[in-house]
Amino acid sequence: MEWGSLQNFIDMGGYGLYVWGSYLVTLFAIAIEIFSLREK
Amino acid sequence: MRFWKYSTPQNFYPAAKKIAAVFFVLALCFGIPGLYIGFFVAPTDHQQGEAYRIIFIHVPAAWMSMFIYVVMAFWAAVGLILNTRLSSMLAQALAPTGALMTFLALWTGAFWGRPTWGTWWVWDARLTSELVLLFLYVGFIALRASIEDPRRADKASAILAIVGVVNVPIIYFSVKWWNTLHQGASVSLTKAPSMASDMLLGMLLMALSFWMYSIAVSMLRVRKIIRDRERNSGWLNN
Numbered sequence: 001m002e003w004g005s006l007q008n009f010i011d012m013g014g015y016g017l018y019v020w021g022s023y024l025v026t027l028f029a030i031a032i033e034i035f036s037l038r039e040k
Numbered sequence: 041m042r043f044w045k046y047s048t049p050q051n052f053y054p055a056a057k058k059i060a061a062v063f064f065v066l067a068l069c070f071g072i073p074g075l076y077i078g079f080f081v082a083p084t085d086h087q088q089g090e091a092y093r094i095i096f097i098h099v100p101a102a103w104m105s106m107f108i109y110v111v112m113a114f115w116a117a118v119g120l121i122l123n124t125r126l127s128s129m130l131a132q133a134l135a136p137t138g139a140l141m142t143f144l145a146l147w148t149g150a151f152w153g154r155p156t157w158g159t160w161w162v163w164d165a166r167l168t169s170e171l172v173l174l175f176l177y178v179g180f181i182a183l184r185a186s187i188e189d190p191r192r193a194d195k196a197s198a199i200l201a202i203v204g205v206v207n208v209p210i211i212y213f214s215v216k217w218w219n220t221l222h223q224g225a226s227v228s229l230t231k232a233p234s235m236a237s238d239m240l241l242g243m244l245l246m247a248l249s250f251w252m253y254s255i256a257v258s259m260l261r262v263r264k265i266i267r268d269r270e271r272n273s274g275w276l277n278n
Contacts, residue, residue: 001080009079013090018155022094022148026101029140030253037260 049126049266050275056259056266063256067249074245082238094152096242099227100250102145105173106208108138108254112180113205116198126262128194129269131201132184133262137254139177146170157221165214166222169207176204190269 003009012019046052078096085092112134119128149167150160161167180197187193210217215224227233233240270276 001083003080012093013084015089015091015155018091018151019093022097022151025147026097026144029144033137033140033257034260037257037264039260039263 047124047126049129049270052126053263053266053276056263060256060259060263063252063259067252067256070245070252071249074242074249077238077242077245082242083236085239088156091152091155092239094148095239096246097250098145098148098152099243100247101141101148102170103247104250104254105138105142105145105170106211107251108134108141109173109176109201109208110205112138113201116194116201119194120198120202125191125194125269128191128198129262129265130258131198132194132265133258134254135177135180135184136261137257139174139181141250141254142170142174142177146174153221162221164220164222165218166211166220169211169214172207173204173211176200176207180204 010016010020046055074096078093082093084090112131115127115134116131118124119131146167149170153162154160180200183200184193184197187196214220215222226235227240227243235243267276
């Protein structure tokens with residue numbers, strides 16, 4: 001898969017909102033879970 | 041090796057830390073190539089364009105949401121039948137991660153449904169039964185939280201977990217039993233997968249990564265639960 005440019009990658013063929021809206025929320029949720037379980 | 045040695049919280053506590061470390065590494069070992077294939081190898085879908093790339097987290101989250109529930113109910117049942125504390129602690133540790141996976145399956149599903157179906161949400165059998173799964177996890181956590189004595193909370197929540205298992209096959213077979221907007225399974229044990237091999241490989245690697253991650257965070261959480269529930273027993277402080 002050749003994206004050509006970073007802009008194309010972010011744009012996701014016009015579906016950027018949906019793709020990144022899914023991935024960023026997933027990343028955020030995982031970050032919160034790991035942070036909440038840190039051991040002092 | 042005496043396996044049963046690890047069935048007490050006291051002996052499991054240090055082991056859980058090692059297990060968590062190993063499975064975090066495994067999660068990365070599957071997740072990094074999984075994402076690479078998902079974004080840089082797998083081709084554009086001829087019907088859905090790039091929107092389909094949500095599959096690499098949607099399907100793993102949905103699989104884990106169901107699988108974790110079954111494992112949670114299993115340990116809850118073992119705790120109920122054998123009266124082993126660690127089993128109930130494992131069930132307790134799995135619930136928040138299961139709830140998170142269910143939330144992510146619903147969330148990414150909404151973000152996938154909007155561009156492909158034209159709606160964020162529809163009350164079809166697959167989506168509704170997955171929402172019921174989220175309520176079962178939340179109910180399990182809330183029921184535990186409402187009972188002060190942890191051993192009584194173990195028993196009460198175990199009953200809820202066991203009864204709720206009936207929902208899992210309903211989710212899985214909902215796309216066959218009812219006419220749903222959600223598509224049927226692309227991957228099953230009985231027939232060849234109906235998707236491009238690079239897409240399938242990326243999805244399976246991500247599913248393994250989610251699985252390893254779930255084990256790792258559950259181990260960290262069971263340590264937290266052990267610290268909380270055993271704080272007065274003395275062995276933790278020395």
